Amino acid sequence: MKNFTVITLGCPKNTVDSRHLINELTAEGFLYVEEFKKADFVFINTCCFINDAKEESIDEILTAAKFKTDRLLIVFGCLSKRYGDELKKEIPEIDALFGVDETGKILNYMKQFKEYSGKKLQEFQYTAEPPTYRYIKIAEGCSRRCSFCIIPEVRGPFRSIEPEKILKEAEKFISSGIKELILVAQDITQYGKDLKGYGLPELLKDLCSISGDFWVRLLYLYPTEIDEAIIQTVAENDKIVKYLDIPMQHSEERILRLMGRRGTRKDYLKKIRQIREAIPGVTLRSTFIVGFPTETEDEFQRLVDFIEELQFDRLGVFKYSREEGTKAYSLKGQIPESVKNRRFDEIMKRQALISLEKNRALVGKNFDALIDYVDADMAMARLYCHAPEIDGVVILENVSNLKAGEKLKLLITEAYEYDLKGVIVS
Numbered sequence: 001m002k003n004f005t006v007i008t009l010g011c012p013k014n015t016v017d018s019r020h021l022i023n024e025l026t027a028e029g030f031l032y033v034e035e036f037k038k039a040d041f042v043f044i045n046t047c048c049f050i051n052d053a054k055e056e057s058i059d060e061i062l063t064a065a066k067f068k069t070d071r072l073l074i075v076f077g078c079l080s081k082r083y084g085d086e087l088k089k090e091i092p093e094i095d096a097l098f099g100v101d102e103t104g105k106i107l108n109y110m111k112q113f114k115e116y117s118g119k120k121l122q123e124f125q126y127t128a129e130p131p132t133y134r135y136i137k138i139a140e141g142c143s144r145r146c147s148f149c150i151i152p153e154v155r156g157p158f159r160s161i162e163p164e165k166i167l168k169e170a171e172k173f174i175s176s177g178i179k180e181l182i183l184v185a186q187d188i189t190q191y192g193k194d195l196k197g198y199g200l201p202e203l204l205k206d207l208c209s210i211s212g213d214f215w216v217r218l219l220y221l222y223p224t225e226i227d228e229a230i231i232q233t234v235a236e237n238d239k240i241v242k243y244l245d246i247p248m249q250h251s252e253e254r255i256l257r258l259m260g261r262r263g264t265r266k267d268y269l270k271k272i273r274q275i276r277e278a279i280p281g282v283t284l285r286s287t288f289i290v291g292f293p294t295e296t297e298d299e300f301q302r303l304v305d306f307i308e309e310l311q312f313d314r315l316g317v318f319k320y321s322r323e324e325g326t327k328a329y330s331l332k333g334q335i336p337e338s339v340k341n342r343r344f345d346e347i348m349k350r351q352a353l354i355s356l357e358k359n360r361a362l363v364g365k366n367f368d369a370l371i372d373y374v375d376a377d378m379a380m381a382r383l384y385c386h387a388p389e390i391d392g393v394v395i396l397e398n399v400s401n402l403k404a405g406e407k408l409k410l411l412i413t414e415a416y417e418y419d420l421k422g423v424i425v426s
């Protein structure tokens with residue numbers, strides 16, 4: 001028994017954890033395979049962020065259990081950390097359960113298998129990840145206490161990953177041909193708060209000093225913690241794409257306080273103005289929750305006005321999901337699903353118009369683009385304003401001889417709500 005596969009659910013942070021596990025197991029002599037049916041060990045990296053994510057993870061475990069035969073089923077990640085006992089009881093086909101950040105324990109567990117070779121192999125490139133970009137996790141956990149969120153409970157307090165480790169990983173990716181590094185953490189503005197005199201701006205500058213032609217993208221910045229130094233660093237470094245993902249969750253002070261979030265509508269407006277002034281052409285993405293307990297119709301309408309006023313380039317909207325073990329779970333005034341659905345649809349409809357308008361403004365302009373995917377005579381590319389797996393793409397038709405990972409100049413020719421079409425200029 002030697003072959004293993006990893007099924008990854010949830011956020012990019014899980015993608016990074018799966019990659020580390022694959023590298024460690026490969027270095028120990030196990031062989032990574034993509035196909036489930038060729039695997040002797042099936043690892044499932046689970047998520048429990050909201051109910052939908054939990055269900056998806058459970059479905060995946062049940063499917064794997066159904067086709068288990070004589071392979072071993074090993075579950076790890078957020079869901080198993082939180083509901084380990086229940087999972088073991090309800091799904092006896094699971095052979096082993098691990099939590100978050102337990103690669104060491106998994107490796108120990110794997111050593112018991114007879115065929116384990118113990119031979120160090122070459123480090124393995126995780127083929128399930130695309131050839132153009134890599135997520136780099138710069139911190140673990142979260143020390144905030146947003147009342148709707150279970151993450152701090154599951155992933156523990158915020159811990160920055162040492163800069164040397166991050167830079168080494170980044171160098172390795174760039175030298176292997178990766179064209180975009182995407183920095184992730186629950187809140188990247190906190191980076192370095194537990195290190196002496198080294199924060200996000202310093203890390204960004206060090207990353208940008210790695211030689212090579214690549215982009216750096218930043219995901220998840222807490223709105224009130226984006227300071228002058230971060231803004232200036234993004235503005236001044238060409239390698240950092242002018243794209244910021246700033247989850248705000250709401251605009252109304254009463255709801256923000258109930259959510260345990262910092263800042264006010266006024267603070268957020270001011271911050272966005274400051275960012276747009278300092279970084280011309282910046283693409284801004286945010287996420288909001290509708291139907292948080294006690295949210296009134298008036299508060300919801302003010303949130304809609306706020307979104308209209310700020311004209312985000314990208315917007316993620318979530319219907320509040322009641323999570324056991326969170327403070328908001330026991331709040332009185334839970335909102336009926338039908339109301340959440342209506343509020344969700346209303347925002348999405350308005351945002352679709354904003355997005356179409358923003359996309360139309362790109363038509364006729366030239367941009368640097370990164371080719372992510374090539375198939376027969378078409379290809380998909382991304383501009384600085386597109387985060388992979390989250391935003392749209394640029395579709396290129398009737399093309400030939402393109403390779404994933406190539407950087408080109410494109411002219412945008414057509415715009416839709418989500419995607420764009422373009423042609424190659426050079």
Ligand code: SF4
Nearest residue numbers: 142144146149151186
């Ligand atoms: S900042 Fe808030 S929402 Fe984000 S992970 Fe931390 S507690 Fe959860």
